[in-house]
Amino acid sequence: xxxxxxxxxxxxxxxxxxxxxxxxxxxxxxxxxxxxxxxxxxxxxxxxxxxxxxxxxxxxxxxxxxxxxxxxxxxxxxxxxxxxxxxxxxxxxxxxxxxxxxxxxxxxxxxxxxxxxxxxxxxxxxxxxxxxxxxxxxxxxxxxxxxxxxxxxxxxxxxxxxxxxxxxxxxxxxxxxxxxxxxxxxxxxxxxxxxxxxxxxxxxxxxxxxxxxxxxxxxxxxxxxxxxxxxxxxxxxxxxxxxxxxxxxxxxxxx
Amino acid sequence: xxxxxxxxxxxxxxxxxxxxxxxxxxxxxxxxxxxxxxxxxxxxxxxxxxxxxxxxxxxxxxxxxxxxxxxxxxxxxxxxxxxxxxxxxxxxxxxxxxxxxxxxxxxxxxxxxxxxxxxxxxxxxxxxxxxxxxxxxxxxxxxxxxxxxxxxxxxxxxxxxxxxxxxxxxxxxxxxxxxxxxxxxxxxxxxxxxxxxxxxxxxxxxxxxxxxxxxxxxxxxxxxxxxxxxxxxxxxxxxxxxxxxxxxxxxxxxxxxxxxxxxxxxxxxxxxxxxxxxxxxxxxxxxxxxxxxxxxxxxxxxxxxxxxxxxxxxxxxxxxxxxxxxxxxxxxxxxxxxxxxxxxxxxxxxxxxxxxxxxx
Numbered sequence: 001x002x003x004x005x006x007x008x009x010x011x012x013x014x015x016x017x018x019x020x021x022x023x024x025x026x027x028x029x030x031x032x033x034x035x036x037x038x039x040x041x042x043x044x045x046x047x048x049x050x051x052x053x054x055x056x057x058x059x060x061x062x063x064x065x066x067x068x069x070x071x072x073x074x075x076x077x078x079x080x081x082x083x084x085x086x087x088x089x090x091x092x093x094x095x096x097x098x099x100x101x102x103x104x105x106x107x108x109x110x111x112x113x114x115x116x117x118x119x120x121x122x123x124x125x126x127x128x129x130x131x132x133x134x135x136x137x138x139x140x141x142x143x144x145x146x147x148x149x150x151x152x153x154x155x156x157x158x159x160x161x162x163x164x165x166x167x168x169x170x171x172x173x174x175x176x177x178x179x180x181x182x183x184x185x186x187x188x189x190x191x192x193x194x195x196x197x198x199x200x201x202x203x204x205x206x207x208x209x210x211x212x213x214x215x216x217x218x219x220x221x222x223x224x225x226x227x228x229x230x231x232x233x234x235x236x237x238x239x240x241x242x243x244x245x246x247x248x249x250x251x252x253x254x255x
Numbered sequence: 256x257x258x259x260x261x262x263x264x265x266x267x268x269x270x271x272x273x274x275x276x277x278x279x280x281x282x283x284x285x286x287x288x289x290x291x292x293x294x295x296x297x298x299x300x301x302x303x304x305x306x307x308x309x310x311x312x313x314x315x316x317x318x319x320x321x322x323x324x325x326x327x328x329x330x331x332x333x334x335x336x337x338x339x340x341x342x343x344x345x346x347x348x349x350x351x352x353x354x355x356x357x358x359x360x361x362x363x364x365x366x367x368x369x370x371x372x373x374x375x376x377x378x379x380x381x382x383x384x385x386x387x388x389x390x391x392x393x394x395x396x397x398x399x400x401x402x403x404x405x406x407x408x409x410x411x412x413x414x415x416x417x418x419x420x421x422x423x424x425x426x427x428x429x430x431x432x433x434x435x436x437x438x439x440x441x442x443x444x445x446x447x448x449x450x451x452x453x454x455x456x457x458x459x460x461x462x463x464x465x466x467x468x469x470x471x472x473x474x475x476x477x478x479x480x481x482x483x484x485x486x487x488x489x490x491x492x493x494x495x496x497x498x499x500x501x502x503x504x505x506x507x508x509x510x511x512x513x514x515x516x517x518x519x520x521x522x523x524x525x526x527x528x529x530x531x532x533x534x535x536x537x538x539x540x541x542x543x544x545x546x547x548x549x550x551x552x553x554x555x556x557x558x559x560x561x562x563x564x565x566x567x568x569x570x571x572x573x574x575x576x577x578x579x580x581x582x583x584x585x586x587x588x589x590x591x592x593x594x595x596x597x598x599x600x601x602x603x604x605x606x607x608x609x610x611x612x613x614x615x
Contacts, residue, residue, distance in 0.1 A: 138384035156307055159327045161401065162357030170352075175344045 026062035028227035045228040058213035059184040069131035069189035077139025085147040108201030122204025137150045146180025186244035257285040264313030273299040275465035290452040291462035333402035335412040341386035348382035486533040493534040497538040514575035518607035530614035538609035539582035545602035553604045575584045
């Protein structure tokens with residue numbers, strides 16, 4: 001009896017999570033301007049998407065920002081994660097992790113005020129800086145958790161057997177934490193490419209990313225074109241999450 | 256000149272002094288053991304010899320050259336870690352090749368030496384395996400092979416047998432003795448296991464509280480412990496409070512409260528001194544009726560308790576007024592003495608030179 005209940009409630013939760021997404025996917029193939037009833041199958045909205053210059057530009061921006069931000073935050077986050085593991089500091093881990101818990105809207109507002117205060121013109125550059133800032137913490141956590149699962153004497157053994165500190169890091173530590181680094185990078189990429197709130201505050205005028213573009217379109221109406229781009233974005237994110245969970249099980253954490 | 260010379264080495268961690276003025280010199284080709292309970296400073300000392308830690312004061316010299324200023328990778332010293340620390344992302348052969356690669360040995364020579372080394376540790380067919388595919392004993396042998404392939408001047412072993420089960424541990428002890436004899440590399444071995452220390456070592460340094468309590472050959476450590484700590488830490492020992500009433504040449508007479516006068520070997524104590532009589536259980540004769548021999552102490556008592564151990568039985572015998580002495584009898588098949596029960600009256604006796612007087 002209780003087992004049946006478990007299966008049913010589990011199914012209900014998954015349905016609640018995925019049904020809205022599936023509806024978006026379905027309507028992206030619907031041959032109708034309205035998200036109301038199923039008319040017939042079409043590729044029309046995807047073709048429309050390919051001709052939409054502002055949409056393509058926004059997608060290009062998003063990709064560029066996500067790639068740069070995930071690369072930079074992976075380098076910085078790996079260094080931070082290594083430092084947190086190596087030096088066992090008390091306050092620093094908290095300071096690295098706190099921004100993950102602070103409401104995004106606060107982060108967005110404070111970044112906006114900060115950029116204005118230091119006279120930085122808002123645009124793609126400020127979006128990139130903001131994304132790097134909020135991704136570093138995630139990478140650091142993933143890398144540190146990977147490091148803390150590592151036998152500490154491995155690094156010493158490498159030194160003992162004739163490796164300089166740098167050789168020991170490159171030949172022993174780095175290959176062992178590589179799955180954590182890859183998972184951190186993928187996580188940073190997915191967080192960056194679909195971020196809305198922080199991007200909204202730091203974008204200024206003119207610069208647009210995919211989430212911002214979609215938002216500006218649905219202000220008028222949810223067109224099937226939005227459904228199409230959402231479906232593509234969903235696919236990309238889903239793919240990266242699957243890769244991340246394969247590379248480093250247990251290191252993928254949602255926000 | 257000694258291979259490794261350690262003089263007055265001190266290492267403090269905050270208020271805690273881990274190594275407190277240790278001096279010792281280790282000879283070329285020696286199997287040297289640092290023995291002591293956990294927290295006695297033996298591992299800290301080993302880490303300083305390896306170069307993972309450095310002393311606040313004191314000297315360490317290898318072949319007469321200062322060691323402290325040299326980073327670990329430049330020291331001709333390798334370590335076998337307690338966890339073996341085999342690199343999990345490298346095969347067995349790659350693990351063994353690692354120190355050779357670091358020394359920039361030519362590729363062809365590396366291949367030859369790795370395969371010789373695998374042969375030596377009877378793992379010739381395991382070179383392509385990863386460490387997690389090996390048994391504990393095999394990993395142990397890979398760790399040894401990796402630490403020795405570069406022919407270090409000194410090999411440090413940090414409780415290398417602790418992770419193995421008992422049968423394998425005994426077998427590995429023999430292998431270690433043979434290996435050390437064969438290759439002639441100096442070993443410094445850290446353990447808290449006194450049996451291991453006694454069977455393996457040429458010399459043992461018994462450590463406690465960051466200091467060396469006694470540094471001697473195994474038989475000297477066992478038979479003539481310098482103080483109460485060494486006597487109690489190595490093997491089992493009867494330790495009885497005693498006072499010197501007469502001392503003359505080889506022999507001395509001790510007064511033990513509740514038991515009376517006992518003869519013991521004289522370490523050069525003077526009359527009136529108080530201390531401890533240390534007496535190994537296996538040096539005590541025990542029987543229903545013993546005929547006293549020359550130079551023996553002889554007491555009649557009663558079995559309080561006994562512990563059957565298989566090969567021997569340990570008896571706790573009450574003598575005099577509430578003094579308890581442990582003695583043991585082998586359970587040999589031929590002429591097997593009967594096993595006494597609690598309450599049985601028995602005689603115990605020991606030669607005067609079986610007991611040593613410790614004034615500390």
